[in-house]
Ligand SMILES: Nc1nc2c(ncn2[C@@H]2O[C@H](COP(=O)(O)OP(=O)(O)O)[C@@H](O)[C@H]2O)c(=O)[nH]1
């Protein structure tokens with residue numbers, strides 16, 4: 575389980591990026607691809623403890639799950655996958671190793687309290 | 691209360707990815723083929739590397755290895771018996787290797803002295819998939835004692851691999867292991883993956899493995915870079 579070290583790097587990345595801003599951080603939006611190797615439940619589980627005593631304390635973690643998208647050569651189109659157990663075009667059945675989305679593990683944005 | 695959204699767009703593993711990127715350049719500059727071996731504990735990574743190192747040395751090649759474990763240097767001692775330079779990385783509880791640990795454990799080695807570097811990752815089929823170590827090739831191993839559906843249970847790591855090695859093939863009959871089904875499942879989660887069947891006990895399949903290593907050293911500098 576490496577979700578705790580993932581959260582710690584979320585905390586340090588956000589803290590560093592927001593160091594010049596005094597506003598309170600309310601929410602962190604994280605993009606998590608289906609192939610990122612990270613499980614949302616485990617991220618949420620550790621978030622409160624890992625953010626305690628940091629500028630992220632009290633903030634909410636919002637996880638946006640991204641499905642795998644492959645490029646199907648046969649259809650010449652991008653196709654969204656239902657899971658990660660099969661990498662076949664859902665329309666024509668051709669296997670594809672050309673993955674265009676699904677490995678993301680990215681801090682998309684931070685919601686802050688606007689200074690009055 | 692009014693709120694505002696600040697776009698960040700920052701990779702969570704950016705630091706690891708950057709270090710891995712630097713390592714990959716160093717490896718390429720030194721002409722060193724680097725492989726990252728991942729599997730469950732007990733699949734036979736160390737046994738596979740013991741034979742690989744021994745046979746490579748006997749053929750006049752210059753392999754080296756780094757081996758990751760939570761604790762102990764037992765595996766490093768097993769691998770060092772081949773005569774190849776080997777270093778143990780103890781992660782003290784961490785369930786995977788990270789690029790920084792690789793960089794630290796290369797210190798004092800002249801990379802140009804080697805032609806192939808094997809990295810045995812910590813036995814774990816989940817966490818190592820997220821951490822690029824700068825390798826050119828990722829090898830996922832599964833043994834015939836683990837069941838044909840291992841790739842379907844851990845698709846993320848098998849999807850991230852370039853080569854799959856089915857180990858302990860000498861036990862296949864006793865385990866009623868269905869090789870065809872295992873191959874089918876591997877191709878389902880990673881279309882086009884190269885698959886080898888080996889026994890570290892009898893040596894079966896090692897000729898194919900050595901030819902594959904040779905073609906990797908000769909050609910494709912970084913199969914794995916395409917993934918990252
Ligand atoms: N019969 C047989 N046993 C093997 C083979 N490879 C490994 N083993 C045994 O499997 C056990 C675990 O092997 P090891 O290399 O330590 O696995 P690791 O945890 O993946 O490094 C040991 O008892 C090995 O002797 C093989 O090809 N055939």
Ligand SMILES: [Mg+2]
Nearest residue numbers: 735736765810
């Ligand atoms: Mg081992």
Ligand SMILES: [Zn+2]
Nearest residue numbers: 646649663666
């Ligand atoms: Zn299609």
